[in-house]
Amino acid sequence: MTYARDVAALARKDLLLELRARETLPAMVLFVLSTLVAFRFALPGGGTERQTIGLLWVAILFTSLVGLTRAFVPEREQRVLDGLVLAPVDRSAIWFGKVTATLAFLVAAEVVALPAYALFFEGLTWETVAAVALADIGICAVGTILAAMAAAGRARELLFPLLFLPLSLPILVGGVGAGVGDDPARFLAFLGLYDAVFAILAWASFEYVVTE
C-alpha cells in the first residue's frame, strides 16, 4: 500500500510542478497541432486514409518526444534525483510516478490532437483510439527509463530521440496496423504485448539507471 502512496505522491509532485510552471503540456499541444497542420501541407490533395493515419502516428511519437525529453532534466539539474534515490522509497516507484505523470501529459495532448485530426483529416476509427491508448502506455514506460538514461549523459536532449525511436518502431507498426490493417485485434494484442514486456523490463531495471 505504501508503494502506491509513494507513486501517487511522486506523480502528484510532477503534475503540481507542471500546473505551476506550465512548461510541458502547452508545448506538447501546440507541437502536435502545428505538426498536423504541417502534414496537411506536406500531402497536397489531402492524401489517402492510409497515409494520414501514418502521419497521425508520427505526430504522436514526436509529441511524446517533446514531453519525454525534458522529463528528467529538472531532476538532474536541480539534483532532485539524488534526494529521491536517498528517500526511503522503492526506486521503481520513481519510475512509476514519472510514467503516471508523463502519461497524463500525453493523454491530455491527445485529447486535443485526436479531435483535431478528425477535423483536418478523415478516418479516425475507434480502433485507432484504442491503439493510441495502448501505445501511450508503452511510449511512457519505455520513454521514461530512456529519458533517465539520456539525462545522465552530456548530450541529454540530443541523445533521447536516438535512443527512443528504434525502440518505438514496433509501436508504430502496431498503431498503424490497427488503423488500416484487416485484423485490428491482432495489432492491438501486439501493442498490449509490447506494453507488458517493456513495462516489466523497465520497472525491474530502473533502479540500476538512477543509482550512482
Place this chain on the structure above:
Amino acid sequence: MLVSGLALALLWAPEDADQGPSQRIFYIHVPIALTAYACFGWGAWKALRLLWTGDARYDLESYTAVHLGTIFGTLTLVTGSIWAKTSWGVWWSWGERQLVLFLVLFLFYAAYFMLRFSLAEGPARARISAVYALFGVVLIPISFLAIRLAQNFIHPVVFTRDGPQMSGDMFFTFCVCLAGMLLLAGALYLNELAGKRLDLRLRELREALELR
C-alpha cells in the same frame, strides 16, 4: 574452419536450382547474421551478470560483445544487400524481414555507442549501458514480430518447423560456415577484450605514475 567452410561453399555445395550461383552468398550472409545475434545475446548475458553481481569486469565484456555484434550486424546489412541485388535486382527491399530487422538493430546499437560515450566513465555508465543492452535482446523478438505483422512474405524461408529445407550437402556446408564464423567472432572477442584490458591497465599505471 572459416576458410574450409568458404571453400566448401564455393566449390562443393550444389547450386540452387532457383537462384543459381548467387545463392552461395547464403553461406556467408546467414552465418554472419546468426553470429551477430549470438554477440548481442552474449553482450546482454554479460550485462545481466553485471547487474546481478555488480562486478565491473562484465562491463568491458558486454561492451566488447555488443561492439562485435554491431560490426557483424553491419556486415549482415552489406551482404544481405548484395544478395538482394543479385536475386531481385534491387539493393534494398523492405519486404526482406531479416534485413529490416538488422536495420532497426543497427540504429538501436548505434545509439548504444552514443549513449555510452556521452556518459562519464564509472559504475553508473556500466549499469546504464547494461540496462540498454538488455533492452536490445528484448527488442529483437518484438521487432521481428512487428516486421512480420507489417509485411508480406518475400524472403525465402529456409528454416521452418519441419527442419531445414535444404539438401544434406548444403546443410553441412552451412554448418561448417556457421561454426567458422562463430569461432572467428569468439577469437575477435577474446582478442579485443585482451587489448581493451591491457589499455585499461596501462592507463591505470600511467595515472599511478603521475600521482607519485
